[in-house]
Amino acid sequence: MKAPAGSVLRLAPRRLDPRRLVPRRLVLALLPLLAVAVGGCGGPQSILGTDNPAGERIESLWWVSVLSTGILAAVVIVVLLVAARRALVAGRGASARGASAPGASARGGAGDVPVPDDAWETKFLLVVGGALPALFLVGFLVFSVRTGTAVTDAPGEPGLTVEVVGHKFWWEVRYPDQGIVTANEIRIPAGVSVEVLVSAADVIHSFWVPALTPGKIDMVPGRTNVIRMWADNPGVYRGQCTEFCGTQHALMSMEVVAVPPDEFDAWAESRRLPPLLPDDDEARRGIGVFMATGCAACHAVEGLTHPGAAGSPGPDLTDVAGRRSLGALALENSTANLLEWIRDPHQFKPGVRMPPTPLPESDLRALVRFLEGLEWEGLEREGLE
Structure with missing residues (x-):
């Protein structure tokens, strides 16, 4: 159909169906992912609920970031919705006025749509879209820098030094001043600043105890890095390797056992005696x-002599009976789990260096009985619960 001469052909604005903008199937597909993401926010390795001053500062920074960005996002969404509604109303008005004056010319007449004065809208967008975000970013930058400075400042002289060496896929723990060697568990006195010297024996690892350390630190072969650790209260805190190091990176965990200072001193003193x-x-x-x-050849046990025991490539087993877990928290330390771990550790942790041990059942049970007796007097596993 041809438009009459001298008239302007006006098209009615097309209405957008909000349901077509985001397909329903896409929303349904994303809901399980959202549930998984929310479910991953809890657990023992959370930056929330920390137990030291540095962690509390990091937690405060996190809450400020989440709340402030949430408020800004809400403001932006509201402004966008208001702008979209105004544009929709203006479009409908223009269509109605154009329909009531079909003979109006393109230069003027009853069907012309007046151009609104949008100076105030421009100022509003400059303030809300430019000035406020800029002020927020500057303020957040200042707060972040102050938090980072406070977190990296060491809290006085350390009361204890611990050396931690990352291996595939376990943790070697040494107390140089006390002459203690253990694995996968770090025992510290509560309320004392602990200096942790970290390094790696094979590939790059990363040391992180979310509740006790002011962030993560890389463990690099041939280099020693330093981080401070502090626990205000006694308890058991979980740590994790946070640098991909191989097939069992996800199962390279540790526990930090914080005990009262007098209990730690008694533990360290007992380790001066033969096991x-x-x-x-x-x-x-x-x-x-x-x-x-x-x-x-791979595992050292204090009190036994064997070529190759010194500098062993596997965890020191001198106090294995007193540990809470096996395989760097892969399994609970129990008789049944220890027996199955020796028989074939790859069924629990594929890729570990320890090979299966095909022994007769009687020899296997005798070996487990020996390992379950390796502990210092008064340091049974139940005492760590």
Whole structure:
């Protein structure tokens, strides 16, 4: 159909269906991902609910960031909705006026739509869209820098030094001043600043205990980095390797056991004495199995001598019976789990360096009986619960 000469052809504005902008199937597909993301916000490795001054500052920075950005996002969304509604109303008005004056010319007449004075809208957008975000960013930058400075400042002289070496996929823990060597558990006194010297034996790892450290720190082969750790209260805190280091990176975890200072001193003093080796018949036979099958070539046990025990590539087992877990928190430390771990650790942690140990059942149980007796007097596993 041709438009009459001298007239302007006006098209009615097309209405957008909001349901077409975001397909329903896409929304339904994203809901499970949202549930998974929300479910991952809890647990023992959260930056919320920390137990030291540095962690509290980081938590405060996180809350300020979340709340302020949430408020700004809400303001932007409201402004966009208001602008969209105004544009829709203006479009409908223009269409109605154009329809009531079909003979109006393009230069003027009854069908002309007056151009509104949008100076105030421009000022509003400059203030809301430019000035306020700029002020927020400057303020947040200042707050972030002050928080970072306060977090990196060491809280006085350290009362304890711990060396932690990352291996695939476990943690070697040494107390140089006390002459203590253990694995996958770090025992510290509560209320004392602890200096942690971290390094790696093979590839780059990363040390992080969210509740106790002011962030993460890389563990690099051939280099020693330093981080401070502090626990205000006794408790058990979980840590994690946060640098991808191989197939079992996700299962390279640790626990920090914070105890009262007098309890820590008693623990350190007890470690100056030789460990209590089990003395029943089955355990003594287990010692022979341990030495004969080559276990001592990778694992050191204080009080036993074997070529290769020094500088062992596997965790020190001197106090394995007193630890809460096996395989860097891969399994709970129990008789059944220890037996299955020795039989084939790859069923729980594929890619570990320890090979399966095909032993007769009687030898395997004797070996487990020996390992379950390795502890210092008064330091049974139940005491850590």
